[in-house]
Amino acid sequence: MKRKLAAVAVLSATTLLTGVIQVGTTAQATPTPSVQAQAAQHRAGLIALANGQAGPLAKALGLGGQETLVAKDAxxxxDGTxxxxxxxxxxxxxxxxxxxxxxxGADGAVKAVDKAVAARIAVPSLTPKVPADQAAAQASGAVSSTVGVVADKDESPVTEVHRTGAAQLVVWAADGEPRLAYRTTVEGVRADGTPSSLLLVTDAATGQVLSSHEQVQTASGTGxxxxxxxxxxxxxxxxGGYSLKDASRGGQSTSDLKNRTSGSGTLFTDTDNAWGDGTAANRQSAAVDxxxxxxxxxxYYKNAFGRNGIKNNGVGATSRVHYGRNYVNAFWSDSCFCMTYGDGANNLNPLTALDVAGHEMTHGVTSATAGLNYSGESGGLNEATSDIFGTMVEWSADLPADPPDYLIGEEIDINGDGTPLRYLDKPSKDGGSADAWSSSxxxxxxxxxxxxxxxFFYLLAEGSGAKVINGVGYNSPTSNGSTVTGIGRDKAAAIWYRALTVYFTSTTNYKAARTGTLSAAADLYGAGGAEYNAVAAAWSGVNVN
Incomplete structure (x- = not known):
């Protein structure tokens, strides 16, 4: 869809990052802000620019008089696009x-729009039939009594509900006719000890559960x-020494939960700045990982894409180790902006693998950008994004102790026989993942x-067929019998990242992901070029046409 808008003045990098304040006619030099502060200031300026255009854009896009746009990212x-x-x-x-x-375009003219849904937003009434307190109670009851309806099949059931937040009135438009609804967060604990923060959407007329979304996203495994x-x-x-806090990366730090399942933990400190001894018995070893x-x-995100932290705001996340007892999992949570690791079976197998870390923290990047819903095909894309960039973090670090590969969780030995959790070259080798798209x-x-x-990502990066990469053998077939030539992992990752941050929305499915990555490839390398054609071929190789 193409619409024209009058050009809006652009805030230049100079305006956003200036170190000079004009007072009357005299310029007074101010201290130059840090690189992180400059980046945060620049991003804030871009968000302000987007919000300044929200009104004219809403009118140009034909939105109704009761609709308002609120900038999330820019x-x-x-070239100014x-x-x-x-x-x-x-x-x-x-x-x-x-x-x-x-x-x-750089002149402010609208070139195209990607919408999560095409439906016109309108509801017959803004008066709910179900009171807010009743909606909250119904949401809590849904979690307690019908877990299978509101939780992913792969998750263990919620066995304890700690708290149910207030029900917030919203408009649900992600599928079907837009309708008045409530959004409620129900917090609890799953049977395996994983904290749960279920975001439920319920119909404001009937109380029916319309959608659920687990905000604590996990990668199951034992290590x-x-x-x-x-x-x-x-x-x-x-x-008295040193703390495990990194001021050069947004103040990100690592704390010891001391086998508790709540709280921020205790920041690790040390007297000689030599941490851990490589054994699980030393509590610092998991903290080093x-x-x-x-x-x-x-x-990785900084060097590859210029991204300044998970939210691109220069703020580092907290890592928490020694969560619970015998907890064989790890998870990312937006609510605490933290990464948490269990100690595994017998508290001797911490789940602190590098690709696990990259995978889980990428959930935070996805939340801050496309916000892919954690269900259906968009949920698959959410998980794939984390697998892709968890893999890229491993390749970027290139550690002798953990040579990079296209396997997920290969170090944690989840199956007890040395096999990985997931395979990118032929996903079905794990016994459950889909190699190609189908209606199911x-x-x-x-x-x-x-x-x-x-x-798709493996085919785009490395191509089809049998080969040995960094000492690991792979054999990646295509669903249509075609031969795909890879373009290299760095280009493949750049295309996926641009699609995630520029074209994907909360409801993007695989068909839309094909369109978004083709647009990203055209932006980065030109339409019709080798990279663009490889994207098309790789999607066709997994039956997304």
Missing amino acids: VVDA RHLRFERTYAGLPVLGGDLVVHQ TGVFVGTVPLTTTTAT AQFGAAATWD VGGLDVHYSSGVGNH
């Missing part, structure tokens, strides 16, 4: 499924105590529907 290309990501409200209520991305070997760590001087994993993830893919657990995206 990406500006080197802008990609403005907006959430939407209706009569002041958040519209779930109302997100969209507006693509503008044997994975360590990154001897690695450099950036620490902070503290009273976690701190290095966070740093490697930060560095959206009904799979998101960890299995991710296979389509994972296989």
